[in-house]
Amino acid sequence: MRLAGRVAVVTGAGLGIGKATALRLAEEGAQVVLAERDEARLADVDALLHDAGRPCLAVACDVTDERSVANLAEAAASLGPVSILVNNVGGGRSGRITDLTVADWDHTMTLSLRSMFLCTRAFVPGMRERGYGRIVCLSSGARNGTVWNAFHVGASAYSTAKAGVTGFIRALAIELADDGITVNAVAPGPIDTELAGPYLRKMHEDGLEYSPIRMTPLHRLGTAREVADAVLFLSSDEASYITGTTLDVTGGR
Numbered sequence: 679m680r681l682a683g684r685v686a687v688v689t690g691a692g693l694g695i696g697k698a699t700a701l702r703l704a705e706e707g708a709q710v711v712l713a714e715r716d717e718a719r720l721a722d723v724d725a726l727l728h729d730a731g732r733p734c735l736a737v738a739c740d741v742t743d744e745r746s747v748a749n750l751a752e753a754a755a756s757l758g759p760v761s762i763l764v765n766n767v768g769g770g771r772s773g774r775i776t777d778l779t780v781a782d783w784d785h786t787m788t789l790s791l792r793s794m795f796l797c798t799r800a801f802v803p804g805m806r807e808r809g810y811g812r813i814v815c816l817s818s819g820a821r822n823g824t825v826w827n828a829f830h831v832g833a834s835a836y837s838t839a840k841a842g843v844t845g846f847i848r849a850l851a852i853e854l855a856d857d858g859i860t861v862n863a864v865a866p867g868p869i870d871t872e873l874a875g876p877y878l879r880k881m882h883e884d885g886l887e888y889s890p891i892r893m894t895p896l897h898r899l900g901t902a903r904e905v906a907d908a909v910l911f912l913s914s915d916e917a918s919y920i921t922g923t924t925l926d927v928t929g930g931r
């Protein structure tokens with residue numbers, strides 16, 4: 679029970695890595711605030727946690743919207759002071775540079791970066807007051823390009839956004855160090871989530887030379903729980919001397 683007595687907010691907790699993270703942090707004793715836009719997914723995870731006897735709070739919200747994030751912060755306060763924030767929401771639209779629209783570009787930056795900015799800004803004051811906080815942001819192997827991304831062209835907006843996460847966590851780690859708040863990132867490689875998994879496996883089944891399963895040294899997709907374990911570590915007291923760092927969970931590349 680490494681997180682007993684802590685309140686943790688996980689954005690995008692309805693599916694994939696966010697869901698696995700919410701379950702993992704709850705297993706370690708955290709009271710988890712599930713921040714999710716999709717109400718059906720939110721209700722599923724809420725029910726899973728309640729059935730397991732884990733206290734949690736489900737908040738339907740859009741973390742790219744300032745007003746909605748203010749409501750999330752207000753709702754979360756009912757569980758007590760928030761000491762862990764997992765900025766998990768991210769993603770965007772793919773396309774070759776000449777096909778990308780301004781709307782595609784802006785959507786990717788909004789989903790991946792504005793969400794992190796709004797949630798972090800909302801929860802830092804409370805962490806600062808108590809001189810303790812753990813902020814973990816989801817990055818991606820795509821921030822540097824990965825070998826299998828050499829095949830998957832069209833990720834310039836997404837890669838830019840995830841490289842932006844590096845700048846965000848490194849600058850904030852310095853800014854918040856004297857407040858006892860650490861800021862780190864976890865960068866997954868190809869992960870077998872409900873949405874990405876089938877697409878990633880199909881690249882392999884189709885015999886593509888640069889499929890992630892072929893090009894990753896561990897020769898398999900990662901699981902959402904393996905990513906959640908890394909988030910858990912950076913959210914725990916054991917990571918007390920780690921800040922401004924990105925932990926790769928990429929199967930070796």
Ligand SMILES: NC(=O)c1ccc[n+]([C@@H]2O[C@H](COP(=O)([O-])OP(=O)(O)OC[C@H]3O[C@@H](n4cnc5c(N)ncnc54)[C@H](O)[C@@H]3O)[C@@H](O)[C@H]2O)c1
Pocket residue numbers: 689690691692693694695696713714715716719739740741742766767768769789793816817818819865866867868869870871872873874
């Ligand atoms: N799955 C992968 O292979 C992989 C690899 C590298 C990085 N990542 C990163 O990990 C994170 C999670 O990825 P995933 O594949 O689990 O995501 P996903 O798309 O499977 O799930 C994201 C969840 O967030 C919710 N959501 C989306 N927009 C929201 C918003 N504005 N407000 C609130 N909730 C919102 C969705 O409804 C969904 O439940 C992302 O930042 C992604 O870029 C994933």
